[in-house]
Amino acid sequence: MTARIRERTGQFFRMRRFKTQVKSVTDTSSTILGEAVARATPAPIASRIRGLSDRSMAWLFITPAIALLLAVNIFPLIWAIYLSFTNFRANRPNAALESVGLSNYSRVLNDPNIWQAMQTTAHFVFWTILLQTLIGFSLAYLIDRKFRGHAFWTTIILVPMMLSPAVVGNFWRFLYQPQIGLFNHIVSFLTGIPPSSFEMLGSVRLSPWAIIIVDTWMWTPYVMLICLAGLRSIPDYIYEAAEVDRASLWRQFWSITLPMALPFIMLAVLFRGIENFKMFDMVTLLTGGGPGSTTEVASITLKREAFESWRTGRASAFAIILFVAVFGLANIYVKALNKVKQR
């Protein structure tokens, strides 16, 4: 017994000595590194920096980021607002700009085609978000059970998210082929309908759903990942306490899992909502807005106005309307998110 205590005490002191040595080595190396950096700084700059306050130093470090933000985000936004009040055409960049007042906004807000594009966008955003949230959360709930090989399946599920939209769009075009496409053959196998009797991308009724299926397939893993982070953040002792209280699994899900994962689900919905309002690449690759204008979402109409009809001023007004809509919605959504977090 005494020998064991002596051995444990020895181990403890050896470990403490080792930790002290590691700490001293780390401190020494960071000091050496700091001194090397200080030596490498040219003398005039070093003397100038030494005289700066903490606040000035902070400004010095964030100035490049702010400058980049202004150049890449804020300036184009202000420029687009300015162009939305003019008759600017991108094919005539040197023509004199004339102010047209609110005429561009008035035309956009009275155009039935643009109104139709807004409805198509709303349909697309609503269904993709609903499906992605439901499937994504269900998958996250399953993966969180930590069954055998869950890490492997997580990786497999995440693959679509890692692919480029250009690749996804191209191979789904093949999958949707009526004669040779795998999708049509699977539907045929399950329902008995002949595979070449329906065309997912060429049908007015089915083409919006074809895009919704592809977007859901591609982005559900993203929602799943965020939901999984939410589920993993729930401490085990809450479930243990619920089990002690003999709460059923259903009750545990409604009273613990869902409320505690809700901020994460809301965050995923916000991210996907903003992204889907801007959806352009996938629709262009799959249908190009067709057949007719069935799948012409707002961003495709905007591009056509700006670079096919060359009414760039009007397209800018349309872009600003979309921006105001998303910005306003994001504001109230963040407010709701904060309320949920505070509960």
Add this chain to the structure above:
Amino acid sequence: MTAQTPVPSKQKRPFFFRRGPMENIATGLIGLGFLMLFQPFLLIFYTWSLVTLLAGTLMFIIVSKFPE
């Protein structure tokens, strides 16, 4: 029998400077504008959606700076 300590009456802010109700009104306007923008029923609602959205958003930006 027991003497009550007079409670100083709390100065109430006018309705238009209270953050809670004004934020709710702004949120309602934004929601309404958003629905008007994407609804498939009447073009006139679509036409007036931007004004409603803009009013709500600007109001929200201003009233969210009011003290609690």
